[in-house]
Amino acid sequence: MTDKEIEEFLLNIKSGKTSVEEAADRLKDLTFKELGYAKIDNNREARVGYPEVIYCAGKTVDQVKGIVEFMLTKNNNILGTRVTEEMYEAVNSICPDAVYNRLAKTITISKKEVNKPDTYIAVVTAGTSDIPVAEEASVTAELLGNKVERVFDVGVAGIHRLFNRLDVIKGARVVIVIAGMEGALASVVGGLVDKPVIAVPTSVGYGANFGGLSALLCMLNSCASGISVVNIDNGFGAGYLASMINRL
Template identity: 45%
Template sequence: MPEQNGIPSALLCLLSEVIAGRATATDLVHQIGLLAVPETATDAADGTSMTEIDGATVDLGRKARCGFGEVIYGPGKSADLVARLIETQLEAGQDSLVTRIDPQTAVAATHRFTHARHNPVARTLRVSSAPIVSGLQPSPNGLHVAVVTAGSTDAPVAEEAIETIEWMGVPVSRFDDIGVAGPQRLIAAVPKLREASAVVVVAGMEGALPSVVAGHLAVPIFAVPTSVGYGASLGGLTPLLGMLSACAANVAVVNIDAGFKGGYLAGMVVSQLRQVTPDTCQAS
């Protein structure tokens, strides 16, 4: 990345955008976070930093390599181990996201931190060194992710996607219960959906909704099949195969009930778009 007096040009450009009112302070803080190197990890710049704790190895270099820190998979981990993993990340200046955590473990771990958010519907736990903000608003450039559910029973998977996207510092808008059985609800939502830069569509049953949504939009659609449905839905296999067979060219599919994966991919798309380049700055 080109630099001016040791400061990345993209960062200087984004600062000028904030001053001009075309970007927000949140965008600036997010970009600084992507460039930051944890003080506790001398080799974090090349993405190789590892910290050994009793029971696990924490990949502190993942943020440098991949843009975001390591996500903690909750099942099978004790509350003490989860808390120690989180503490290691916080000491390195990285916010934590735990997925698929059971309520008892989440509550026990939460008591050890000042700024924590447990979402029992999503089965997630987020911990930060600062107050956690939900419902992030799109910046003036409007970049954000839309999360769509086919039905209210898909909410747990959609909530996992939303928690993931907000952990990434990306604004989210949500559209609930607009499945193909009520096409008028989708048509009413299309104008707002067209404002999103990426869309996560969560659906069970026959899994038709992502194709229908994609036919209205010019952005990537990340389809998440859910295990919602009667016997012939085969625990999510039927919507998975239906989504993989989608005719719409802008649909990509993740695993059954994988709200985290759908949300992460959509968040990465918007995060890349938010990184203002010097050329973009000069053109504006």
């Protein structure tokens, strides 16, 4: 609960709008809600600024549906990542407002407006094959209340394409660079902008790419300053971190 919500909660008890029994029930779920298969962190937004996000991979359809069903009672914006079509259909049956992004494999449910800063995040990919990870990053950042500019398919194999969109990239407050293969684009962008760069290696590439390991190591060893690196295919982590920087 935020300070404002706590104040309103106490006033409702004093005025009699909320009974002692209702107050006791609500306090039971103050920190987390026990569902048996999941403990939903009800206090995360008050601690860190954003509500809990549902990582759906490895969960059953019924588990995802149950988690979303409870989270809807809190009236927060909801984000689910690594979502299957079957999971989306189950969520859509209880919340027709749920939006499924098939590229990003995300579900978003917008319940309240979030004030957006004037600045924006640039999401840049080396190739078209990197777009699913880029969309996960973009959807995450947008739901958290950020404007996002997408710059796709500007990798080092055709470097002139990057320079054609450099004004958009330089205008961002923070840049997410997503690349597979050898992951060189993050270093190139890092050497051209005066903004923080969040590099995301992807599992795109041929055999010696080792499922994204070559891009990860290249990005970790970048000689360009101001680059941080998240895990392979972790568009969500990049979008979340970029949002924190953009909203400082």
